[in-house]
Amino acid sequence: MSTDRTPGIDRIVVVGNGIAGQTACDSLRTAGFDGELTVVGDESVPAYSRPALSKALLTDGGSHELAAPAHGATELLGVAAVGLDVDARRVRLDDGTDLPFDGLVVATGARPRPLGNGALVLRTLDDALLLRERLTARPSVAVVGAGPLGMEVASAAAQAGCEVTVVADTAPMLPQFGPYLAELFTGAATAAGVKIVSGTAIGLDAGTVTLDAGTRVTAELVVAAIGDIPNVEWLHDSGLLTGGRLIADSRGRVAPGIVAAGDVAHLPIRGIVRRIPLWNSAIEQARVAAVALLRGDDAPEFDTDPYFWTEQFGLHLKAIGRLPVDGDPTFLLGNDTADDPHGPALLHWRHPDGAGVAVAINHRIPIPRLRRAAATGQLPGTVTASG
Incomplete structure (x- = not known):
């Protein structure tokens, strides 16, 4: 240059x-x-x-x-x-x-969009260090918000030995993932002992979260993950x-x-x-x-299929393409995750406009190969599975 x-x-x-x-x-x-x-x-x-x-x-x-x-x-x-x-x-x-x-x-x-009244949020290094310190005491935890961030926090809290409740205004990660993947991850969360409570938080006072239907969730530690x-x-x-x-x-x-x-x-x-x-x-x-x-x-224009990844409840997901996705996937590798939710598996969807989406579950695959899988709908050569 x-x-x-x-x-x-x-x-x-x-x-x-x-x-x-x-x-x-x-x-x-x-x-x-x-x-x-x-x-x-x-x-x-x-x-x-x-x-x-x-x-x-x-x-x-x-x-x-x-x-x-x-x-x-x-x-x-x-x-x-x-x-x-x-x-x-x-x-x-x-x-x-x-x-x-x-x-x-x-x-x-x-x-982070705040919930206020003592609820922790997670965006900065200081936020993370404070939350990690609080989790060491194994408090009961209420996570308000069931997107990827909220579910990652819930996973960490469950792994720390905490009793965890997630307040979800929609099915966990449904708007981000679509029904198939959302059900997969929700199943992993409930299998780990996480309780899912449906509703929208409208108030927080002294560790009690009040939901729109009048339901109350009380916890020693409240974490808000309700957007940014x-x-x-x-x-x-x-x-x-x-x-x-x-x-x-x-x-x-x-x-x-x-x-x-x-x-x-x-x-x-x-x-x-x-x-x-x-x-x-x-x-x-x-x-x-x-x-x-x-x-x-x-200069080139910005035009790339998004890459997203998350780790929670024993599931490691990598995705290339526009999420959410509807319907059932085509399996390029592995078996139906309903039978074996922890994979390894490589899944593919095709949007009506022709754009592809490839998702790896507990499966090691370089991003360029995952991108090719999204575009072609075919297994891109030999891929090494994680245990």
């Missing part, structure tokens, strides 16, 4: 030190930007692997560390962006200083928001010299403007946005 500096862009500021921000920094350097690069992070610790927080870190203290960055950016940690002047090309920080820029990457992510809120408040006076949303084009561009990536951004995906709050999607978006910041229309 050429190391010539892009004309007119000598200083780039990346706001957000998560995986989208770090990937943007790496991608800018790879694309040839050798100018002044500054990354701003509101947490005081270096970037880390967020998916590990709800998985290995909660159960066995597994590593959450990322490799040391090689992009050479100036890192401003423990400081947050609180405003943006687009015309003056300056980011205002909460320590009273301003950062001038020629190019800007918005990668401020999202935060994009961190766009600092952009409210910038003129960049549309209906409160930060909407980018298919290359991540929001305005001249400004791009966005990760959980904070809405992008057009196959005709629908939406967020894809997934770790791998944040990486792919950041790669595209960084190149677009430097090369404009010469």
Whole structure:
């Protein structure tokens, strides 16, 4: 790659030190930007692997560390962006200083939607360490929310020896997975002793969660996993928001010299403007946005099938393609998971528009092979099964 500096862009500021921000920094350097690069992070610790927080870190203290960055950016940690002047090309920080820029990457992510009144949430390293500490006392646990995050927390709590209740306003993970996979994971959860209570939480007081039908769930520890809120408040006076949303084009561009990536951004995906709050999607978006910041229309568009993975209740799932899926799968490997829910198995679905989805259950398969399985609906060569 050429190391010539892009004309007119000598200083780039990346706001957000998560995986989208770090990937943007790496991608800018790879694309040839050798100018002044500054990354701003509101947490005081270096970037880390967020998916590990709800998985290995909660159960066995597994590593959450990322490799040391090689992009050479100036890192401003423990400081947050609180405003943006687009015309003056300056980011205002909460320590009273301003950062001038020629190019800007918005990668401020999202935060948990709170339940309040003492309920814990899980988003940051501090959140995870606090939750892990609380679980060591084996309290009774109520998890409000039955998406992948809530069920991962429930799995960790059950593994820690806690009595666990999940409050679910729909069948666990049904909106995310579809009926076949949702039933598989719900069965694994109940087999592990987790109690599922249907309803929507409308209040929490002194460890008692009140549901919309009047049901009450009481626990010594309550964890809320009820969705997230994009961190766009600092952009409210910038003129960049549309209906409160930060909407980018298919290359991540929001305005001249400004791009966005990760959980904070809405992008057009196959005709629908939406967020894809997934770790791998944040990486792919950041790669595209960084190149677009430097090369404009010469950058590729963001158009990739999402990759998702989860570990819970003895099930390790990897998925390529658009979830949820309807109907029963075709088995490319293994037997019906109704007979053997822990696999190993490789499943395939085909959406009405022709797009494929491949899901590996307790099955080791490299992501490129899983992607080929999704596209072709065929077993991609020899795959090694995990035990």
